[in-house]
Amino acid sequence: MSKIIRIGTRDSELALWQATTVQNKLEALGHDTTLVPLKSTGDQVLDKPLYELGITGIFTKTLDIALLKDQIDIAVHSMKDVPTQLPKGIVRAAVLDRAIAHDVLVHKGLDFLESGQVATIATGSLRRKAQWLHKYPNHKIVNLRGNVNTRLLKVIENDWQGAIFAQAGLERIKLLPKDVLVLDWMIPAPAQGAMMVVAKEEDITLAKVLAKLNHRETEIATSIERLFLRTLEGGCTAPIGALAQIMDQNVHFQGALFSLDGKQKIEVKKEIPLSKTEGFGEVCAQEVLNSGGDKLMQEIRNENSALH
Incomplete structure (x- = not known):
């Protein structure tokens, strides 16, 4: 050009x-x-x-x-x-080409996870909030917004126990603390990384x-995740995680829809040959919808419209 x-x-x-x-x-x-x-x-x-x-x-x-x-x-x-x-x-x-898709917890010590004390965790993401509350229902979530640098500064300035970040974002600008806790149990956002x-x-x-x-493999994996999101969402913001990984000519998919309070989780795990991925994200989403996801999405829409 x-x-x-x-x-x-x-x-x-x-x-x-x-x-x-x-x-x-x-x-x-x-x-x-x-x-x-x-x-x-x-x-x-x-x-x-x-x-x-x-x-x-x-x-x-x-x-x-x-x-x-x-x-x-x-x-x-x-x-x-x-x-x-x-x-x-x-x-x-x-x-x-995709970087690591996982979320991490930037923290000031992890004793609170062992002791069972009520902890305050910061995130501006519905998906992260719902998944954290699903695992730690007695914890409190506070809102955290701003660019990566601003959010890291807020963690230092506040008396929170930690805040959730995308690992890729912190690594890319060389701000990943050495002692972060990798949240490999938390399903990332579709196309994260x-x-x-x-x-x-x-x-x-x-x-x-x-x-x-x-990068063809990243394109395939993220397309599956985004189709899963699109099929579930219907234009509504909801706590949805999805991750497609290509291994040995197969696609391994894990996706989930959570209630806003994290109490409900509807999950799907599937594997398919790499040659048959057409429409796969939609198939996985339909499985979630048929397992009660359609009712849960309606509840989320109702709660969202009450917010707005």
């Missing part, structure tokens, strides 16, 4: 790391690029939990608009922030360039 590729990104340290990673890959292929940092609505409204804002794509909408207005050529997102339905005219152009590049559907030349950055 002869023109300079304008890369849209949020302006947080983590988002800039992700955009710079894409920039380096494109420049290694011989393309000229420039970063265009923008501030999203999700980065500006920090006094409410994300689920109370009720806006799908709160971290991606600003970049989508810039893309459609031709202010940028591509946008780089944390894939877990991207709505399962992309705006008209915007397409997924590449999914990069993966990065997505989006572009305008009409830009065929750019699509060919970006296709060279695509």
Whole structure:
């Protein structure tokens, strides 16, 4: 390509790391690029939990608009922030090789887990909140918002026992404490740890360039997880975890829907050959819905509408 590729990104340290990673890959292929940092609505409204804002794509909408207005050529997102339905005219152009998908607990000592004392854990995520309360029903959850750096600072400043973060985010900007507790029992957000590049559907030349950055296995796994989410969600914010892992030409899938208070959990675990993944995420979601998930989703919708 002869023109300079304008890369849209949020302006947080983590988002800039992700955009710079894409920039380096494109420049290694011989393309000229420039970063265009923008501030999203999700980065500006920090006094409410994300689920109370009720806006799908709160971290991606600003970049989508810039893309459609031709202010940028591509946008780089944390894939877990991207709505399962992309705006008209915007397409997924590449999914990069995924990092570790697990969540971790940043803490000030783990004695509270042994003693059974009432602890306060911070997170702005419905999914993390529900899963933590499912395992530790006597604990208290407080809201935590802001970029990674801000959230880490708040853990130090407050008398909480810990806060939950995505391991990949902390590792990418070299802020992962040595003594974090890896929460391997917590099912991650669909597509957690993966990065997505989006572009305008009409830009065929750019699509060919970006296709060279695509990691096929990550694309397959995250597509399954996002289809699971999309089938369950129906446009409603809910505590949903999903993880597809490819091993020995098979896909191992684990997904779950939780009630908002964490008391109910409807889980599915399935394995399928890699050659037969078409519609697999939907099949897994239907299993959850048929096991009481449809009723639980309705309860969550009712609770969410009461919040808004």
